[in-house]
Amino acid sequence: MPPKIPLRMKEMLIEEFTRGQYDLTTPREKRDVVRRVQGILRAEYRRDLTTKQVQMLWSDLKRRDQDLLRRVVAQIGFPLSTYTRLRGQVRRLTKTKRRHEREIRLLKQQMLEMRQHMANVEEEVNNNYTLITDFLLMGFNSSKELRILLSSLLVVAYCVTLFVNILIIVLVIHSQILQSPMYFFLTHLSTNDILLTTNIVPNMLPVLLKDGETIAFSGCITQFYFFGATETLECLLLTVMSYDLYLAICYPLRYPVLINQSFCQKLAMVSWIISYSVILIDTITLSKLEFCRSNIIDHFFCDLAPLLKLSCSDTYIIQLEASLLCIPLVVIPFIIIVTSYVCIILAILKIQSKAGRQKTFSTCSSHLTVVILFYGILIGIYGLPNGGQTLNINKFLSLSYTVLTPLVNPIIYSLRNQDIKKALEKMKPSLGF
Structure with a gap:
């Protein structure tokens, strides 16, 4: 079991996470949260925690301190449902953008292949092109x-x-x-x-x-x-x-x-x-x-x-x-x-x-x-x-x-x-x- 986090420490964490407005869904943002929590705990307890211990602390915080999570949402400025819906739309738009980017890359590749084919055909025609003497x-x-x-x-x-x-x-x-x-x-x-x-x-x-x-x-x-x-x-x-x-x-x-x-x-x-x-x-x-x-x-x-x-x-x-x-x-x-x-x-x-x-x-x-x-x-x-x-x-x-x-x-x-x-x-x- 991870150590109990004092209320002052929880407030410091909430303030840090609220200021950053982290989504905590992508691996990159999770790594940023872990590094910040490690920095806060290192400054408080004068010792380092492992990545796994920090992740356990954060999970325990989200599971047992729903009131603090509500305080975070209140500081953000809109209801949690709206936040969740907007985050879902952002994810869908991101997926659509990535899909379109893949389609664009595929079209560019096809255009390059077509240009290469046309160049080959033109070269073949020029090779077979003989003037009458x-x-x-x-x-x-x-x-x-x-x-x-x-x-x-x-x-x-x-x-x-x-x-x-x-x-x-x-x-x-x-x-x-x-x-x-x-x-x-x-x-x-x-x-x-x-x-x-x-x-x-x-x-x-x-x-x-x-x-x-x-x-x-x-x-x-x-x-x-x-x-x-x-x-x-x-x-x-x-x-x-x-x-x-x-x-x-x-x-x-x-x-x-x-x-x-x-x-x-x-x-x-x-x-x-x-x-x-x-x-x-x-x-x-x-x-x-x-x-x-x-x-x-x-x-x-x-x-x-x-x-x-x-x-x-x-x-x-x-x-x-x-x-x-x-x-x-x-x-x-x-x-x-x-x-x-x-x-x-x-x-x-x-x-x-x-x-x-x-x-x-x-x-x-x-x-x-x-x-x-x-x-x-x-x-x-x-x-x-x-x-x-x-x-x-x-x-x-x-x-x-x-x-x-x-x-x-x-x-x-x-x-x-x-x-x-x-x-x-x-x-x-x-x-x-």
Whole structure:
């Protein structure tokens, strides 16, 4: 049994515990109470008590001296039941706080694990991410016999295209009767047709013979650049030629003054510079795209639309550029051509004699045929929605204006042109015919 505690000592203990307002439920506060009781008893009895003896004294105090406990509660300032209820709420709030802290720690741990997982996935994607350095042109999905036949026809068409266009250039340069603005622009059109077909046909033959051929990324971008530049130049040259015809038919007396040699050279030079400079914008933007989805181009040359399908970069900028550039390079020239021919037709209708109307119309019929052929195929490929034609039809239309148009342009201009026939007759002896 612990020693009896005098009343004065009990009051000292009560005063000490009341001042501290101890809960006496947690191990830490119990240890604080024991240390304080030990200090008080050491000062009173001049001796030390063990921890167990102090705990026994405190338990005896709480069990036998309820009146002192009531005095303690009275000094605290609120009923014992309220104190007990508040202490219970504090305990529950403490437990809730600890539970929330555990949940927060668990969420933080899950977030760290998720970040680590995302980093691992990103690293794995970067390791598997390979940029394409070459493309595989598939050409036409057809039988071997058909591809061989098509290759043979392309070789013949390419040779005829080179021969006819070079012949027209030579005739215009050496013949005095062909020294007019229309034939001057025709030489530029023939030069452009040679560049266009040379850019496409030699690269397309291996694609057809091997049922697919690899082309380097730089070679593909170069082919797209010259393709876009030559097509743009053809639009501008056809526009300039229609303007020339408009002045020749509507203002025949002022025509020699309005269209002189210097003015023709400036128009041709500006057309070449604009074509090869503006298309460079799209080409540079295209070369900065990253291609990682596939390297298979289901076409026989590097056109813009098939390349954009393979890009894993954002293609909004280059699509916007291409749409905006079409306005000054395709739409406005087409409007000028239509306007010119409307004025030409009105001027032809004012001619009284039927023979005069036929002769005047024959001077522009060749150019009108070329314009209808070129813009008709161009609208059929790029003007219709994607579902407007199948892929094979799109390929054959592309084949038409990359191979057929350069072939038929000089034939159309020379078929009913008496000046070219006369110049050819004069050059036959020098050509060995």
